[in-house]
Amino acid sequence: MSTSTLTIDLNALVANWRALDALSGEGTETAAVVKADGYGLGAARVAKALAKAGAKRFFVAVAEEGAALRDALGPTPEINVFSGHMAGDTDMIGDMTLTPMINSLDQLTRHIEALPNAPFGIQLDTGMNRLGMEASEWAAVANVALSQNITLVMSHLACADEPDHPMNAFQLQNFKDMTQGIDVKRSLAATGGTLLGKDYHFDLTRPGVGLYGGAPFSAAKPVAYLSLPVIQTRDLVEGEAVGYGNAWIAKRPSKIATVSAGYADGLIRAMGSGISVYFGDQKVPVVGRVSMDLITVDITDLHETPRALDILNSAQTVEHLASAAGTIGYEILTNMGARYTRRYAG
Numbered sequence: 001m002s003t004s005t006l007t008i009d010l011n012a013l014v015a016n017w018r019a020l021d022a023l024s025g026e027g028t029e030t031a032a033v034v035k036a037d038g039y040g041l042g043a044a045r046v047a048k049a050l051a052k053a054g055a056k057r058f059f060v061a062v063a064e065e066g067a068a069l070r071d072a073l074g075p076t077p078e079i080n081v082f083s084g085h086m087a088g089d090t091d092m093i094g095d096m097t098l099t100p101m102i103n104s105l106d107q108l109t110r111h112i113e114a115l116p117n118a119p120f121g122i123q124l125d126t127g128m129n130r131l132g133m134e135a136s137e138w139a140a141v142a143n144v145a146l147s148q149n150i151t152l153v154m155s156h157l158a159c160a161d162e163p164d165h166p167m168n169a170f171q172l173q174n175f176k177d178m179t180q181g182i183d184v185k186r187s188l189a190a191t192g193g194t195l196l197g198k199d200y201h202f203d204l205t206r207p208g209v210g211l212y213g214g215a216p217f218s219a220a221k222p223v224a225y226l227s228l229p230v231i232q233t234r235d236l237v238e239g240e241a242v243g244y245g246n247a248w249i250a251k252r253p254s255k256i257a258t259v260s261a262g263y264a265d266g267l268i269r270a271m272g273s274g275i276s277v278y279f280g281d282q283k284v285p286v287v288g289r290v291s292m293d294l295i296t297v298d299i300t301d302l303h304e305t306p307r308a309l310d311i312l313n314s315a316q317t318v319e320h321l322a323s324a325a326g327t328i329g330y331e332i333l334t335n336m337g338a339r340y341t342r343r344y345a346g
């Protein structure tokens with residue numbers, strides 16, 4: 001293999017979906033969020049595997065993603081669009097049978113006028129101040145919305161990855177107040193909210209990152225495995241430098257391997273040398289700066305010259321790369337390089 005290979009373990013993905021599903025009771029459906037091309041792992045393949053495992057409802061960010069997903073999944077699963085009904089999206093929403101999560105009075109009017117009887121959901125803002133109707137706007141349009149083909153009322157938690165954060169209970173109460181007595185399915189929890197317990201589950205949970213092996217779902221199985229081919233090796237004498245800025249200097253005679261992947265592939269430069277790669281179980285330090293297309297590693301202690309080295313495996317996950325870079329697993333996942341060969345296992 002001359003290119004770097006991203007292997008997506010679909011069995012682990014399905015196991016993560018089932019594990020999250022098992023956290024909520026019988027009456028709660030577990031959907032799957034596959035926006036941003038399935039968090040970088042391939043929305044079509046990911047969604048097909050989850051549909052086969054029993055997922056009936058998927059969420060994407062924008063209508064274009066929904067249209068592509070409809071092509072992959074066929075007519076049956078429900079595809080919900082977080083950005084709602086944007087100007088220009090009407091044909092796609094109608095033709096591809098997408099369900100927009102309506103965020104404002106403007107969107108509601110557009111939807112009802114352009115596609116009467118077409119299903120929609122409502123997104124409520126319970127305190128995040130990002131998307132959705134605020135309480136006063138919702139109060140003004142609720143009767144109209146509830147008389148139409150409304151299939152879901154949802155909101156999103158801002159601090160669900162911090163279980164003790166007072167914002168969780170505050171948003172939960174706001175959501176209850178805003179949806180009290182309505183006869184429509186309700187959804188509040190993404191991955192973090194699913195982990196907060198049954199008060200947060202309502203009729204439907206919408207996990208994303210946990211499906212793909214990311215925090216805050218600490219029990220998740222890793223889903224992404226990344227193997228980088230070695231392009232070249234060289235032997236250094238003590239005192240020689242490696243890479244841009246001479247950022248690493250050999251303190252002993254050293255053997256350096258240059259592997260094929262860099263910050264243009266999502267191995268962001270801020271990871272620096274805080275990460276390792278693996279030759280089987282053996283940990284090998286990354287040295288010097290991450291270049292656009294290349295990373296250099298110190299293989300002095302290996303007994304053979306590897307043809308490839310693993311940067312994501314069960315020992316080093318997206319969360320390890322994220323913390324080395326001062327970011328979150330979501331960003332590592334969604335930046336997985338377009339140049340990687342994607343392989344699906346399971």
Ligand SMILES: *Cc1c(COP(=O)(O)O)cnc(C)c1O
Pocket residue numbers: 033035082155156189190191192206207208209210
């Ligand atoms: C991205 C997103 C989700 C999924 O969130 P995770 O933290 O990845 O589980 C759910 N709901 C909304 C509104 C989102 O934007």
